[in-house]
Amino acid sequence: MSNLKVIENKKSAIRKYLKILQRYRKRSKEEIEGDIDIKGAVERYLYLAVQSTIDLAEAIIAYKNFRKPTTMSEAFYILNEENFISDKLAGRLAMMVGFRNVIAHDYEKIDYDIVLDVLQNRLKDIETFLKEISKKLRPA
Numbered sequence: 001m002s003n004l005k006v007i008e009n010k011k012s013a014i015r016k017y018l019k020i021l022q023r024y025r026k027r028s029k030e031e032i033e034g035d036i037d038i039k040g041a042v043e044r045y046l047y048l049a050v051q052s053t054i055d056l057a058e059a060i061i062a063y064k065n066f067r068k069p070t071t072m073s074e075a076f077y078i079l080n081e082e083n084f085i086s087d088k089l090a091g092r093l094a095m096m097v098g099f100r101n102v103i104a105h106d107y108e109k110i111d112y113d114i115v116l117d118v119l120q121n122r123l124k125d126i127e128t129f130l131k132e133i134s135k136k137l138r139p140a
Helices: 004-022 029-034 036-064 073-082 087-105 112-137
Strands: none
Touching: 004 036, 004 112, 029 036, 029 112, 036 073, 036 087, 036 112, 073 087, 087 112
16 A cells, blocks of 8 residues: 555656756757757656656555556546546546657657647646645645
């Protein structure tokens, strides 16, 4: 069973990765694709941010003793079922799992229009997730 310390460590890691990614948010698609170091950093920190968000969802599920997910995406739908996050947010985070899978497994097929969209527009979903679950985990 997960404990609050694990959850806090995951939240801290996510905040760290989001802060690092802030450095790259204003970069153009050409700048990211054209510089192997920037490209690698962006891909790696996006992967870590999304993976840590999945890990956090799973840690909350374990801590609260909710039903176990059978897929990474399902973790967000379970948190929605348990009124931890909204339908819309659960769907957006589930789509991030697909993005994470492309970065992890199909790195030769990465669409940098999508990378740029995630970097510039979709990280706010992770920030919203942190806020929503923090409210729900506060002691009564």
